[in-house]
Amino acid sequence: MPRANNGNNRIHCATTASEAVDAALSWKSKLGYATFSLSYVMQTMIVTWQMFYFTTFLNVSMAVTAVLIATGKIVASVIGPVWGYISDRMYHNALGRRFGRRRSILIFAIPANFVFYLLLWIPNLPIAVYFFANLLYWAFFAGITTVQYGLPSEMTENPSQRAQLVGVNQIAGAIGGTFLSVLNVYLFTIWGKDNWESYFNMALLYGIIGTAVLVLGFLSIQERPFDESTNVASADGAAGDGGETHIGVGKRLVSVVWNFLSVLKVKEFRNYLGLYLSEEMFRTVRGTLNTYFVIFVLLLDPQTVSLATGVNLLFGIACVGFFIWITARIGGPRAYRLGGIEVIFVFLAMFMLAMVASHIPAGTRAVLYIGLGLFMNFGITGVVNATQYTYTFIPDVDEIITSKRREGQYAAINSTIDDIFSSAETIVIGLVLEATGFVEGAQSQPPQTVFALACLFSFVPIVICLVGIVFTYRLKLNRENHELLLDEIDRLRAGGSMDDVTPETRALVESLTGMPYEQCWGHNNVINVTHKG
Incomplete structure (x- = not known):
């Protein structure tokens, strides 16, 4: 779908990179x-x-x-x-x-x-x-x-x-x-x-x-x-040399580290990280504790875990089609809230089930757990889809800052931060379980450990998910703003002057980047630490 022509902001060229990928x-x-x-x-x-x-x-x-x-x-x-x-x-x-x-x-x-x-x-x-x-x-x-x-x-x-x-x-x-x-x-x-x-x-x-x-x-x-x-690569060399000067190994290593750290200057990326880390962390907590919750809290057998996992995977495939449609229509932040709120209610229902588990038949517990799992998977599918969709807009914000396309830089940093936080989270969960008296290799757990498992499984993801929902309100890049951002990028790519920016576009760019407009479009040191702007 071609982007709209917003007055004089859009300059049409015979062939541009944006048209090639539009x-x-x-x-x-x-x-x-x-x-x-x-x-x-x-x-x-x-x-x-x-x-x-x-x-x-x-x-x-x-x-x-x-x-x-x-x-x-x-x-x-x-x-x-x-x-x-x-x-x-x-x-x-x-x-x-x-x-x-x-x-x-x-x-x-x-x-x-x-x-x-x-x-x-x-x-x-x-x-x-x-x-x-x-x-x-x-x-x-x-x-x-x-x-x-x-x-x-x-x-x-x-x-x-x-x-x-x-x-x-x-x-x-x-x-x-x-x-x-x-x-x-x-x-x-x-x-x-x-x-x-x-x-x-x-x-x-x-x-x-x-x-x-x-x-x-x-x-x-x-x-x-x-x-x-x-x-x-043209932005890596000294100012004015077009990037052609050979960069030594030492300076190249400094450049790698600097490019990793400097992306945190980007305001919209920091807001996106709030969504991403919340989504990854609450799913990690749920995934790490799920088997323990089923066996020791709901008192079900391990086969129930395998059955629920298979059913949820198949249901998740069906859910994706819905969220492809709804996310494209209402945007990532709203879709995240839709899935996140649904997930919160399911976690509350899981806690209620845990509290009455010992008073209802095993077959009923299993059916209720699998049924709630389906509703949870619907919400999780929405949250994951919305997060990944929101991420696809971050390199566009980076381009207005650097004038370059650095999808690889953000993809790598996304993965690295995920590895760091998920590893740390797994360690913390293990320490907390040990502190509650968890007995390794046991067929059952002490009552205080069972209650702690129920609370950890239910309320920790709720708190983390609420943090993610808060960050959705901080994100500014909805579909309409994205159109305006791409129009400004096209204008500058075509040789337009930064002096001709409209007040509306200036305000949008500064809200997305966290930088004055004059320091965007390569007039900064986000890629090259030696660049003075």
Whole structure:
């Protein structure tokens, strides 16, 4: 859907980068983007079975395995911003101009991801090999996720098209998770579950499937063309040299760190982080405590967890279609509030169920839990969809500040902050449970622990979700403001003068960026710490 012509603010050019990414995307491109989530069958295999496989069949101690896995995740969180920094600048070399700045990253990351993934499942290798294979697997996986998270903003400026990309990404993730769960049950039946060959064969199968769909994604996605806005490297050199001066390793490392930190100057990004961290944190609390809540509070068996998970995944796929439509119509903040308020009421209902669990039959408890889970999954689907949709607008705000397209920078930082907070949150939950008297390996828990579990599971997510809802009122980038922002970007791209800005646009830009208008459009040091504006 083309953007409206707002008076004289919009300057039409024969060909601009915005026009190239404003047209409707083909379904080939949309499905190509969905392949990234489908490829997570490899990641799910790692998360679900790596620790069990190492300790059971490779005879690696639990302590060594835990260190090995934790180190890989730490590496991923640290190296993510490096991938974002590099991918944003790949148009500065021949490889990037030949294949695209995102595709050129995938040329290295896809095969390396497969090789190091497969090494983790080959028995009788030295511990050092497993350690470095795990480290490098996570390092290259971070490159793939950085490309994935940045693509919705990269592929289109059309809000409806971005909503569809976010939606197909969610659907593909749910399909991949359901496929893995069902197929695993079948494969264990025919191959057995007490021998290493079964796990190796499963890992090989998922490795081939995951890599194949990533290759399809590589061939299907589209990127912004090379122009001044995507030539991010031109902003790295000394003022006035066009970025052509060679930058030494030391200064390049400083630049990587500075680009990571300087994005926090962007006011709308800080507001978005409030949404994102709230969404991730309340889902982490729910996911971490869910099994404990079902078994020790509701007094149900573990099979109920598996059944509820499968049903919720399928229901979630149906919910995504609704939220693709509603989010594009009412915007991310309102859709977040719609899903968040619904989630809060369900958590309250879960607490009420917990309080009367011992007085109602197990079958009734199970039905009520699964039913409430469906309503909760509806709200969670909305919150996740709204958050991911809102994120797609952040690189547009960054462009009005820097005059450059840095989708990779924000995608990497998004992932890194998520890793840091989710790790810290998991540790805090463990400490709190221990403080309440949680008994490891026990078939039941003390009454004070059961009550603490019910409260943690129900009220902590409610508080976190309320924080996210508060941040939705701080966000300024609704659909109408986005139109006005893109019009101003188009005007400046076409050579328009900053002196000709309208009062309305000036006020909008300053409210989104947190900077005076005169310090925008590259007149700042957000990319280059040595730039004086």
